[in-house]
Amino acid sequence: MTMDTQPWRDRLARPAEYIEYLKERDREVGACLEIREPEPGAHAVGRAVGDSLRSGGTARGPLAGLPFAVKNNIAVRGWRLTCGSKMLSEIVAPYTATAVGRLVDAGAVVVATTNLDEFGMGSSTDNSALGRTNNPRDLSRVAGGSSGGSAAAVAAGEVPFALGSDTGGSVRQPAAFCGVYGLKPTYGAVSRYGLTAYASSLETIGVLASSPDLAEAVFETMSAPDPRDQTSVRRPAGAGDESGDKRLDPADAPSPVRRVAALRVSEGLSSEVSCVYRDSIRAMRDAGLEVDEIDIPSLEYAVPSYYTIAAAEASANLARFNGIRYGIRPFHSDSPQDLIMDARSDGLGAEVKLRIMLGTFVLRSGFQEQYYGKAQRIRTRIARDVDSVFASYDALLSPVFPTPAFARGDASMDAFAQRLADKFTVTANLAGIPALSFPAGVKGGLPVGLQLHATAFAQRRLFALHRSLADRFPALPCDGPLVEGGER
Numbered sequence: 001m002t003m004d005t006q007p008w009r010d011r012l013a014r015p016a017e018y019i020e021y022l023k024e025r026d027r028e029v030g031a032c033l034e035i036r037e038p039e040p041g042a043h044a045v046g047r048a049v050g051d052s053l054r055s056g057g058t059a060r061g062p063l064a065g066l067p068f069a070v071k072n073n074i075a076v077r078g079w080r081l082t083c084g085s086k087m088l089s090e091i092v093a094p095y096t097a098t099a100v101g102r103l104v105d106a107g108a109v110v111v112a113t114t115n116l117d118e119f120g121m122g123s124s125t126d127n128s129a130l131g132r133t134n135n136p137r138d139l140s141r142v143a144g145g146s147s148g149g150s151a152a153a154v155a156a157g158e159v160p161f162a163l164g165s166d167t168g169g170s171v172r173q174p175a176a177f178c179g180v181y182g183l184k185p186t187y188g189a190v191s192r193y194g195l196t197a198y199a200s201s202l203e204t205i206g207v208l209a210s211s212p213d214l215a216e217a218v219f220e221t222m223s224a225p226d227p228r229d230q231t232s233v234r235r236p237a238g239a240g241d242e243s244g245d246k247r248l249d250p251a252d253a254p255s256p257v258r259r260v261a262a263l264r265v266s267e268g269l270s271s272e273v274s275c276v277y278r279d280s281i282r283a284m285r286d287a288g289l290e291v292d293e294i295d296i297p298s299l300e301y302a303v304p305s306y307y308t309i310a311a312a313e314a315s316a317n318l319a320r321f322n323g324i325r326y327g328i329r330p331f332h333s334d335s336p337q338d339l340i341m342d343a344r345s346d347g348l349g350a351e352v353k354l355r356i357m358l359g360t361f362v363l364r365s366g367f368q369e370q371y372y373g374k375a376q377r378i379r380t381r382i383a384r385d386v387d388s389v390f391a392s393y394d395a396l397l398s399p400v401f402p403t404p405a406f407a408r409g410d411a412s413m414d415a416f417a418q419r420l421a422d423k424f425t426v427t428a429n430l431a432g433i434p435a436l437s438f439p440a441g442v443k444g445g446l447p448v449g450l451q452l453h454a455t456a457f458a459q460r461r462l463f464a465l466h467r468s469l470a471d472r473f474p475a476l477p478c479d480g481p482l483v484e485g486g487e488r
Ligand code: GLN
Pocket: 119, 120, 121, 122, 123, 145, 146, 165, 166, 167, 168, 169, 170, 171, 198, 310, 422
């Protein structure tokens, strides 16, 4: 594994200087909500953070001594856990998410929390109530979302990696917009304990990183079953997991990839994405892979199915943010009902309110079959159709988003258009499979990302496939100018 992370260890060896640099750099990007100099023991989970700082301390391995940032819907004890919402702007996390804890145990150090669309709902990070995040590749453009802060922090060279969450594309789309790597793991491969729930059956904690090797190392460190998350799973039977050796998993064995399906997309892509998509298919064929363009007709219904299920789950998950159990409380109210109404009217943003109402509507008594039931049946169908692709192919290639990063205020990208544009990312969430978003080219000065999907638990195969194609795709510098075309 090649991973030049020494500059980051050197930086973190002088925390005060590094934190000053981070604050300065973030002034124009706006990726972070809180930046803090690591204090020994301040948010340590198993091991004192000070240990990680002293030349790798007792922790050894690829992550020892690396700084990282955490999307602010993932709990880090002692840090505010705002979820990008005014409602939770004062809440401090009383515990640390398992995924973060495992990274800290491996010697990595939290230095910042990052901005996001409120509760993860959006595709630009402009739905945050707490600040604006700009795309470091072009500050007039959005960084994508909802993990836009994490993607921007990595692309700006502020941190080598950051955590995000992916419910319908929120790791992969900002990764593509900012020109970094974004992994959405298999559902259940990483504990969700400590992730503030938006749509529980769809989401996973994921990683954004400056290199694919680092993304893989972070994933391997985070991934494990957790008794605190009943949906976290051991790898499938026969995987030899008793020994704890993930390498024995047959689905995950890095057997050479020969056949790749590429989703046929006949319309709706911008010229930039369409051009990079075509070039990439050609590059993969040139590399000796058999690439067939295929249709998956059920994907036409992926967006409506996703938004019905996501809104339904959000309406239940967000019910506790009511000013009583959690959240800002009005100074005076005449009744408990008024208190809840005032707290939610004032504390929640428009997109969140819309989804809560939509979710309540589709779940209302007597109508579940008409919307929610139907959406679930479409989901099952999509999962089956995608599964059958993997009976014949080792991986599935598709665009991440129809356009590169759009300009803030672009009228053609209103909230509705953004939701429709999730059509390429929601498939992996509906089917529960892993997907890796990677920079595939540069057009008009902006990065263009594509994604590779694989069958459940085959994250390792995605990285191996990307590694075998590494000389065909650009390695974009973080915090440096991009070369047009993206050739190496
Ligand atoms: N754009 C999607 C949404 O708004 C992405 C959400 C996510 O993955 N958190 O629902």
